[in-house]
Amino acid sequence: MKKKSLISLLLIIAMLVMSACGNSDDSSAKDGEKKESGGSEEATIEFWTMQLKPTFTDYIEGVIADFEKENPNIKVKWLDVPAADLSQKILTAVSSDSAPDVVNLNPTFASQLADLDALVNMDEAVAEEDQKKYVQGAWEANQINGTTFAIPWYLSTEVSLNNKAIYEEAGLDPEKDIPVTYEDAKKVAKTVKEETGKYGYFPSLDLSLVLQHMVKMGADLTNEDGTKAAFNTDAGLKAFEYFTELYQDDLIPREALTGDQRSTIDMYQAGQVATFMGSQFISQIKENAPDIYENTLPSTGITGESGKKTISVQNIVVPEQTESKEAAVKFALFLTNAENQLEFSKLTPILPSAVEALEDPYFTEAGEDAEPVDLVRIQSAAQLDESELLIKPMDNYDELRQAMYDAISEAMLGNMSPQEALDQAEAAWNEILSK
Incomplete structure (x- = not known):
């Protein structure tokens, strides 16, 4: 099926669910605010996550604050979406040319968008030295037809x-x-x-x-x-x-x-x-x-x-529609860097996809007073090298x-x-x- 006909099909699907999803004020709020984010030009990017509020509100807001401090020309607007609604909401946004700039998706659904050329190619957008900072199996989990469509975020093994x-x-x-x-x-x-x-x-x-x-x-x-x-x-x-x-x-x-x-x-x-x-x-x-x-x-x-x-992977994608690709990718890399992933992993039983974070004793040493939750974390991390999607x-x-x-x-x-x-x-x- 050709790309144009696929996009048309996507538009039809989105129109069918439009009435259920409604128009997001958060999505429309960014219209006219985004600019090309090259050099020091200002940009406002929209970041969608999947059901992280309220448990991780402080963490996500802290990451955004740290990023904006390091990048004063970039502002991040965060929208948290219920897991059951995310697929319909992103379909609607993509088909109406109002996609967010950075989105948390799983590989299965993200690959469907990637197959429509709707996501930024991370092999091109991310430097090779940065690609190597992630667990290989997690990076490869976000590939279709030899192209990487996402940056891995957090992981789990069985x-x-x-x-x-x-x-x-x-x-x-x-x-x-x-x-x-x-x-x-x-x-x-x-x-x-x-x-x-x-x-x-x-x-x-x-x-x-x-x-x-x-x-x-x-x-x-x-x-x-x-x-x-x-x-x-x-x-x-x-x-x-x-x-x-x-x-x-x-x-x-x-x-x-x-x-x-x-x-x-x-x-x-x-x-x-x-x-x-x-x-x-x-x-x-x-x-x-x-x-x-x-x-x-x-x-x-x-x-x-x-x-x-x-291995199970949650990832970060950047829709191709973004007008602030450089800023969006920069934020995705910041969100998934070793320091931020290590902090996130200490809040909930997940594994980081950043290799450096996995080298922390938190994932390698049980200690004499280790509880089952500690043993789960260490066992899960020990299996990463032999796990795959x-x-x-x-x-x-x-x-x-x-x-x-x-x-x-x-x-x-x-x-x-x-x-x-x-x-x-x-x-x-x-x-x-x-x-």
């Missing part, structure tokens, strides 16, 4: 949380029997269920997690050029069979299929699950279930034959993800054999990829 008390109740050694692979997890699930009636393992299949499980188990999702499905293989079948067996034998909760990721934390906090991958919830566990928290032992993320581990940006991603989920659901519910379900997924993917 760490397992394990309830030592349940392991001990099941006669298992929490220091030795915590699972590292999917096969380990199946063994733990069987033992815990037989000995305690609880669930030893809770693998969520929400959102992109089915795809991530399959990649970790060794399946390629598409061929090299992304035009055909490539997962109808022994590895793909093994993944479908694995989850079908666990589900039908009641070795994982029903919510693994029917619930969202909140279900995992709820059951873990209730003391009904021995192991799940949800380290992002460690602070909530500390607050809501202190007894469970005290018994929590973090461990490496579970993987399969591929040995792959996943498992699900690369793809066109029609939501359709592809849903088609895979629908197919594996049919197998797990017993409506199809795993092979029949895999065949269904392959046919659906090939149809979607041919668009």
Whole structure:
């Protein structure tokens, strides 16, 4: 599809949601205020984040104040947008030629804008020496067709949380029997269920997690050029069979299929699950279930034959429409520098994408009085070098993800054999990829 027709489609989509989103006073306020920000000329740039107020208001406002002090010719206007509204709001802004100058987006959605040439090429806008200041896997997570469309901001890797008390109740050694692979997890699930009636393992299949499980188990999702499905293989079948067996034998909760990721934390906090991958919830566990928290032992993320581990990335993009590209990129680099990222990481359980920040003892040394939250942080940081974005940006991603989920659901519910379900997924993917 040509660029012009894609832009037209984007405009139609945005017009359909315009009435729901409304016109932002913050967006229109910048009209006429922005100027080319070369040299010492003044510029006002608009910065959008995703649901950071009020928790991180002081931090973001502090970063902006520091930036404006160093760059008195540049003013930053900050707008925080609810996560559920951001996609529609940015679509509306781009299609009406009123895009903000700097935006916090995830790679999946940002890649859709990049595919429309709607984002600044960071390979060209950011000096090579500055590019090397970021974790390589995080920088590469923001690439499509060989072009980098964003600067990585904060990260996370997948760490397992394990309830030592349940392991001990099941006669298992929490220091030795915590699972590292999917096969380990199946063994733990069987033992815990037989000995305690609880669930030893809770693998969520929400959102992109089915795809991530399959990649970790060794399946390629598409061929090299992304035009055909490539997962109808022994590895793909093994993944479908694995989850079908666990589900039908009641070795994982029903919510693994029917619930969202909140279900995992709820059951873990209730003391009904021995192991799940949800380290992002460690602070909530500390607050809501202190007894469970005290018994929590973090461990490496579970993987399969591929040995792959996943990284999640939040990034910063600069829309191509900006009239203050130099100022916008300068602010994006300032926001994501090592000093600011280190400060941000100490406010919430995330990892910085700046290599220098990761060298701080905060991410490498546990200390004698280390709590589970400290151990999660150190384990997560230790995995960065071997973690990658498992699900690369793809066109029609939501359709592809849903088609895979629908197919594996049919197998797990017993409506199809795993092979029949895999065949269904392959046919659906090939149809979607041919668009």
